[in-house]
Amino acid sequence: MSFFIEVLLGGLLSGVMYALVAIGFVLIYKASGVFNFAQGAMVFFAALTCVGMVDKFGVSLWLAIPLTILVMIALALAIERVVLRPLVNQPEITLFMATIGLAFFIEGLAQLLWGSQVRKLELPIEDVPNEYLMEHFNILVSQFDMTAAVVCAVLVVALALLFTKTRVGRALRAVADDHQAALAVGIPLQRIWVVVWSVAGLVALVAGLLWGARNGVQFALTFIALKALPVLILGGFTSVPGAIVGGLIIGASEKLAEVYIGPMVGGGIEGWFPYVLALLFLLVRPEGLFGEKIIRRI
Amino acid sequence: MLYREAGQFKTSYVADGQILPIRQDRVALCALLAVALAAVPLLASPYLLSAILIPFLIFALAALGLNMLTGYAGQLSLGTAAFMAVGAYASFNFVARIPGMPLLLAFILGGLCAALVGIAFGLPSLRIRGFYLAAATLATQFFVIWCLTKIPYLTNYSSSGVVTVQTMQIFGYRFVSPQAKYLLVLGIVSLMALLAKNMIRSNVGRSWMAIRDMDMAAEVIGFRPLRTKLLAFAVSSFYCGVAGALYAFAYLGTVEPEAYSLDLSFRILFMVIIGGVGSILGSFLGAAFIVLLPIFLNMLAHALGLATNYASNLELMVFGGLIIFFLIVEPHGLARLWQIGKEKLRLWPFPH
Numbered sequence: 171m172s173f174f175i176e177v178l179l180g181g182l183l184s185g186v187m188y189a190l191v192a193i194g195f196v197l198i199y200k201a202s203g204v205f206n207f208a209q210g211a212m213v214f215f216a217a218l219t220c221v222g223m224v225d226k227f228g229v230s231l232w233l234a235i236p237l238t239i240l241v242m243i244a245l246a247l248a249i250e251r252v253v254l255r256p257l258v259n260q261p262e263i264t265l266f267m268a269t270i271g272l273a274f275f276i277e278g279l280a281q282l283l284w285g286s287q288v289r290k291l292e293l294p295i296e297d298v299p300n301e302y303l304m305e306h307f308n309i310l311v312s313q314f315d316m317t318a319a320v321v322c323a324v325l326v327v328a329l330a331l332l333f334t335k336t337r338v339g340r341a342l343r344a345v346a347d348d349h350q351a352a353l354a355v356g357i358p359l360q361r362i363w364v365v366v367w368s369v370a371g372l373v374a375l376v377a378g379l380l381w382g383a384r385n386g387v388q389f390a391l392t393f394i395a396l397k398a399l400p401v402l403i404l405g406g407f408t409s410v411p412g413a414i415v416g417g418l419i420i421g422a423s424e425k426l427a428e429v430y431i432g433p434m435v436g437g438g439i440e441g442w443f444p445y446v447l448a449l450l451f452l453l454v455r456p457e458g459l460f461g462e463k464i465i466r467r468i
Numbered sequence: 469m470l471y472r473e474a475g476q477f478k479t480s481y482v483a484d485g486q487i488l489p490i491r492q493d494r495v496a497l498c499a500l501l502a503v504a505l506a507a508v509p510l511l512a513s514p515y516l517l518s519a520i521l522i523p524f525l526i527f528a529l530a531a532l533g534l535n536m537l538t539g540y541a542g543q544l545s546l547g548t549a550a551f552m553a554v555g556a557y558a559s560f561n562f563v564a565r566i567p568g569m570p571l572l573l574a575f576i577l578g579g580l581c582a583a584l585v586g587i588a589f590g591l592p593s594l595r596i597r598g599f600y601l602a603a604a605t606l607a608t609q610f611f612v613i614w615c616l617t618k619i620p621y622l623t624n625y626s627s628s629g630v631v632t633v634q635t636m637q638i639f640g641y642r643f644v645s646p647q648a649k650y651l652l653v654l655g656i657v658s659l660m661a662l663l664a665k666n667m668i669r670s671n672v673g674r675s676w677m678a679i680r681d682m683d684m685a686a687e688v689i690g691f692r693p694l695r696t697k698l699l700a701f702a703v704s705s706f707y708c709g710v711a712g713a714l715y716a717f718a719y720l721g722t723v724e725p726e727a728y729s730l731d732l733s734f735r736i737l738f739m740v741i742i743g744g745v746g747s748i749l750g751s752f753l754g755a756a757f758i759v760l761l762p763i764f765l766n767m768l769a770h771a772l773g774l775a776t777n778y779a780s781n782l783e784l785m786v787f788g789g790l791i792i793f794f795l796i797v798e799p800h801g802l803a804r805l806w807q808i809g810k811e812k813l814r815l816w817p818f819p820h
Contacts, residue, residue: 452595
């Protein structure tokens, strides 16, 4: 039983990390209707920029992080100016394909700037089992994962406050509801987009640092985006709580499936199990758990 | 002056409905085919044939398949490479397990297997659309490749998972030289392109386009979405499956699951976008562009004395940048540029 709980907890905690990436997707989708395939590339770019600055220029990590945030804001500005503005009013699928192009561009740029070798990232949190839980409940849970969960929770609360309590947040929700109506009441659409993409860049940085500290900052980080997709399908594209719940479900079920079903079929099912799960779920509820139901009329 | 259809009157329905209504187009296409069939195998070097022309034709076929699904039926798919893999492995197994299996029949059966997989993974398209579907098709990609690595039966119990395909043999003739392979691929690809062109012109193609443009309206006027969408998935996967089989048999010589990675899927999607979404010609133009661009970039990097590492990252950036550029500037891709050129030529030397 304690093994089961351990696997479950491990899964839930890695689900938190998926959720962190998925939130980046949701933010952008909510505020601009763009499904941003480049979020994974942004995670990679942010982490690599941060580590690259530490390695190349010898700045400390605590200076590199704010510098990277500045870089991500610059990136958001550039994306809005070069990619989004000319594509206003295009079909959503065109914008999606544009972000696939963007993903390739950012991946190339990141490696061109900082080199393509695997880099180590040292965060001041140790990846050891939490002593308290080990002693009292005999369950091995990484301290690092728990910190990640806390960071994720703080981030989500901050985002929720930003969305509901501030002027910018209100503007964001207006833009998400209806572009034209928002423009009509004088909300600067372009500025809102920059804000959203910057926030998504910030989330990407947090996700990139956490994932990078675990597995090293390397190209494989871009595949995290692929992990986040089933999370989004399950939770619904437009809901931050959906991304979190979806992340937890995907993380837990994927680890459980790998441990309990995997050995029967040869293992390595972690790669596709979330997708098949999400796919089956879609057949029942096409808009996801928390997604808004879209009613189509001709 | 040269390209003007004045005086070419159509006096029958048959003449009115032909594929190339302008005589100059017919002549040009015949000339192109003659060059491709006769001059190229005689003159081209083995390198040009086996490293550029054969992959170009194969990718064009795969892009054609994806274009039918994405361009005409409006269902975005990111699982193209998986369908290619199914076609390749199925053809390999048919040839390996059934003695005296004719090669072309094996290709067709391989394509049919891919079509079945396509139908299975196309089922969600009935309820979901857009990005949900794009994300769902990724399931195909991961699931199929996983199956190929984990089920030893499919790779004929090869220990490394890498399979050497059989020599292509039809009626006792062995296709081993680059010329022979090229001609075989060219034959299959042109035949299937002609078939695709006619399918698009028929009511099948029109039902796809109706579904693409507005599926509910299409349903109201009597197209059945279930049948139409699944048919699009089936036909598209069939084309991809055959392309995958050719990729294994005529180009690579060996197959391994890694050859059909997500990267290949994206590459083929790029061919469709750059070439022209919803255009048969566009699939060919896009394939040519994507095959030639890395070679060109490599040459450029070499000439500038850059490291190969730089070149490959530069390639990523150029690919990504071009996709965005085309989507912004010319969403209908190279095929549209070609069309504009033709329209200008019709009026030449007058501007209007």
